[in-house]
Amino acid sequence: MEGEATKRIIAFVSTLLVMTLLYAGCSNTIESPETIIFPIISLKSTGEEINPKYYENGFDFNYDNLPTLELIENEDILEIYSLDDFSKTVVIGEDYYEYTENTGTVYKETYELDKESNNIVSLPINRRGNVKNEQAIYYLANGEARLVFRVILPIGKTG
Structure with missing residues (x-):
């Protein structure tokens, strides 16, 4: 029973991590219309x-x-x-x-x-x-x- 609960926790955490990485990757691909070059x-x-x-x-x-x-x-x-x-x-x-x-x-x-x-x-x-x-x-x-x-x-x- 304990091994099964651990597997579920690992699967849940892995799913959250993949979703977070996908969201971060998709949100960073939008290019800004104006790029600011700082002096x-x-x-x-x-x-x-x-x-x-x-x-x-x-x-x-x-x-x-x-x-x-x-x-x-x-x-x-x-x-x-x-x-x-x-x-x-x-x-x-x-x-x-x-x-x-x-x-x-x-x-x-x-x-x-x-x-x-x-x-x-x-x-x-x-x-x-x-x-x-x-x-x-x-x-x-x-x-x-x-x-x-x-x-x-x-x-x-x-x-």
């Missing part, structure tokens, strides 16, 4: 690379979930590389969070940058204050969709 974001001094996070219907302002780069020196060059997704000019939004002893201020800037022949867009960045860690949030927009990433500018690593 590669890096800091010139470190070469560390990240991909921005994609938001289809606008950004949710949850900064902790963003891919992040960290400045090593007081200034660096932010490099954005993409195959051919960028037009000749790329628009990048920046929200820079600077702090004084008593307050924090967000400075919003929009940059229109020309793509270089190697498909890289370069943006010089630098730490602005000297009171506490600062951060900058960067946005690449395409209609309602957003590609978003963050750069941390720590106070302890300034030159």
Whole structure:
């Protein structure tokens, strides 16, 4: 009796596993009408690379979930590389969070940058204050969709 119950359990589990694999295989064969090719974001001094996070219907302002780069020196060059997704000019939004002893201020800037022949867009960045860690949030927009990433500018690593 015990052997028969074990065989039934094994048959049941095997059936569930086969059904799960079939469902996963069938659902992954549908091709998306638009394939998103994410740009590669890096800091010139470190070469560390990240991909921005994609938001289809606008950004949710949850900064902790963003891919992040960290400045090593007081200034660096932010490099954005993409195959051919960028037009000749790329628009990048920046929200820079600077702090004084008593307050924090967000400075919003929009940059229109020309793509270089190697498909890289370069943006010089630098730490602005000297009171506490600062951060900058960067946005690449395409209609309602957003590609978003963050750069941390720590106070302890300034030159």
